[in-house]
Amino acid sequence: MSKKVSLIVLVFLIGLGILGRFFPHLPNVTPVTAIALFSVTYLGLRYSFIAFLVTMFISDIFIGFYQWQIMLSVYSGFALASLVGLYFKKHKTFPIILGGTVVSSLLFFVITNWAVWQYSGMYSHNWAGLLESYTMALPFLKNSLVGDLFYTGVFFGAFELVKYFVINRSANMLYYRGGQK
Numbered sequence: 001m002s003k004k005v006s007l008i009v010l011v012f013l014i015g016l017g018i019l020g021r022f023f024p025h026l027p028n029v030t031p032v033t034a035i036a037l038f039s040v041t042y043l044g045l046r047y048s049f050i051a052f053l054v055t056m057f058i059s060d061i062f063i064g065f066y067q068w069q070i071m072l073s074v075y076s077g078f079a080l081a082s083l084v085g086l087y088f089k090k091h092k093t094f095p096i097i098l099g100g101t102v103v104s105s106l107l108f109f110v111i112t113n114w115a116v117w118q119y120s121g122m123y124s125h126n127w128a129g130l131l132e133s134y135t136m137a138l139p140f141l142k143n144s145l146v147g148d149l150f151y152t153g154v155f156f157g158a159f160e161l162v163k164y165f166v167i168n169r170s171a172n173m174l175y176y177r178g179g180q181k
Contacts, residue, residue: 013051017031020151022062026146028140028144029143029150032056035055036051037081039052040082040083045083074108077108092160104148105145109137114133
């Protein structure tokens with residue numbers, strides 16, 4: 001992909017991510033994990049980090065910042081999704097993308113809810129409190145899985161579909177031009 005097209009896709013993804021966080025949605029059903037996975041696969045690691053960092057930071061300016069340790073865990077969860085997505089670059093198969101998306105959601109869940117337990121003061125600092133933190137967050141995990149699978153499927157599916165038709169159209173144009181000599 002050319003640098004110009006990559007930048008256009010990057011800006012589009014950031015805009016979509018910001019809008020996805022502003023529009024009413026179920027908790028944790030946003031396109032940010034999908035943006036991290038998709039952008040690292042097609043644009044590279046640097047663009048992926050730019051995509052989710054800018055998306056989160058700009059939307060957090062308007063939504064509101066929160067405890068820095070918990071924010072760091074959220075941003076780290078998306079960074080790990082980008083790292084998981086590195087594997088997709090050479091292995092773009094449905095099972096790999098499905099599994100990587102689930103792994104990304106689970107990593108985000110484990111990291112962010114540990115941070116909530118550790119830093120929010122909502123739970124006692126013992127094993128029972130940690131277990132309660134994870135138990136209370138299970139609805140958020142369900143929402144994350146649904147949102148991440150949906151948005152990742154849409155992003156990868158739409159891109160591959162467009163790519164398929166563009167390549168086939170180009171091939172057909174070359175074929176028909178060749179027949180008109």
